[in-house]
Amino acid sequence: MAASLSTALDVHFTIPKSDTKRPIFFTSPIRHNPTKKRLAISCNSSTSETSSSTKPPQNISESPSPKNPSLSDQLKPLSATTLSTKDHQAQLLSRPKSTWVNPTRPKRSVLSLQRQKKSLYSYNPQIRELKLFAKKLSGSGEDEFESALETIPYPPTRENALLILNSLRPWQKTRLFFNWIKTQNVFPMETIFYNVTMKSLRYGLQFDIIEELANEMVSNEIQLDNITYSTIITCAKKCSRFDKAVEWFERMYKTGLMPDEVTYSAILDVYAKLGKVEEVLSLYERGVASGWKPDPITFSVLAKMFGEAGDYDGIRYVLQEMKSLDVQPNLVVYNTLLEAMGKAGKPGLARSLFEEMVDSGLTPNEKTLTALAKIYGKARWAKDAMDLWERMKSNSWPMDFILYNTLLNMCADLGLVEEAEMLFNDMKISEKCRPDSWTFTAMLNIYGSGGNADKSMELFEEMSRLGIGLNIMGCTCLVQCLGKARRIDDLVRVFNVAIDGGVKLDDRFCGCLLSVASLCDESEDFTKVLACLKQANPKLVAFVKLIEGEETSFETLKEEFRAVVRDAAVETRRPFCNCLIDICRKRDLHGRAHELLYLGTLYGLYPDLHHKTVKEWSLDVRSLSVGAALTALEEWMGTLTKFVQRDEELPELFSAHTGSGTHKFSQGLANSFDSHVKKLAAPFRQSEERAGHFVATREDLVTWVQSRIPSSVIA
């Protein structure tokens, strides 16, 4: 029963009773229109009496992400501008479906409600020998094909030929046999021969040949049917020829052939993969308006699309549609929905959906469990992760190597070292799930983030023995770990193995090496690390040399910094700058550190560093390295000194936001900040009420600044 979906659904919003019964002449009650739809759904949620009181506790952690703004956030701009009165608002929000179909003049149907029927095979008593022959043909070389054909045990009648054609692979053989029966001229070529041949070609991703055959059908006046079109469309999709998929779909309509639900859902998936959400929903709604009852495959397509977009409202729409159309989700639909919930950042809903799935009697498969393990790991839900694991074992739910590797990644996210080691050993003694490069990468991540350089190196040696190549991610984990342990010679060895193994070094890896360089006290180590970095990114190393040069002018620095930043991947630009500042501070180049912070700010690498309200000015250093954060603090104090000197107006409160230190990477920041503040005797104190904040009152700060003015660092 579709009622089993209700828990996950009703917890978050209530569907108005009137919407659960679908008037036949209306399309779906909730339009998926970027603005209208969100408003409509959110309105239900906000007006629901149960929405906040019945939410399970885990949803507290699911405060709306920027992608899914809260209801009030969504309504704010509208209520402030467009909507003046409550009535007006209600009218807009509850607007019925925009596609209204006049019952007296029904809109034309967009799909055939009858699925194309397949002809039944009649029993062929020669089936065994013909299949054996097909196997022989399949195994023959291209040049032996002709002679192999002559050993055909029975004459190539229509039925015999079809049977053989169906059993042939790969596509080259299917094509040769298809061409051969055409030359035999024993029977006219029918649609089914083309369809069977096309299917084999699709396995080989031969879209061009499929299209050739389709055109041949047109010129020979052989009817293309729904099976032909759906095969063409899905082949184009698998070959990423989406334009061709759409083109053939449109051609079908033009020839007057109506798609059935198989062809229709195939084209829905094409538009979904193109990210054309509006088109998909329009087609979906028009289909439903034609009297179509979509099946689970359609909902899987919709769920996947919304999942890819991280669109939580869309996912709710799919759940609601299934409920109102009384379609029970199958395993694939659940899997897709779980995946989608994960992408939309809703671990709590994924969990309750999973429970519903199990309660409904379905057994999770590898994909289900992979989705869930990923979600719990990302959400850092250790308890749920462990519960899941126990259930997997006690129920003997299926495992495969992807699930094993995902579980290892989950362990990495949760810091479960012993559990990971158990899994790793399980894999080693298993038949089908031997550790591969993904496995080793996950293990390197686990040992690396735990700072266990010995175990990391053991893995590295084991990989060499087993001939499993190090990839860029494993290499980055390893180098970071060895760098933190100051095992620079091991680091260099690993680096050289990676280079010899053809690992393509990316900007993230360069950032990792640069951060290791920033940790080096010994100039010998520093030189060794930079020598590695030079092979990956010579310009970056040249820039480090430039920083160190006393004679380097600010203009030169600016120019070269710009070039370095421009060439770096966007997500590595700020880390690069952070590391460079750290290097400066390590080498007592404080002036340079300030110049780099200035340049980083100039090029937009620190967009939200400062925040000012009338009552409070704050400095948000959460995305800064320790060196960069301290530089930013000094810079800020310098600015405040000027304000005090000029007797300008200041707010009551000052704060610096370092983060609370619960995240593994931000742990050090609050501590370093604290000791630095103490060293400066600055009046910032860790706030009791606001975790991760250091606060100072205006009074204390002004007193402190004035006491420093004669010897201020800032001229």
Add this chain to the structure above:
DNA sequence: ATAGGGTTAG
């Protein structure tokens, strides 16, 4: 794989 549609990993 017995003519056609949907789901697993940085």
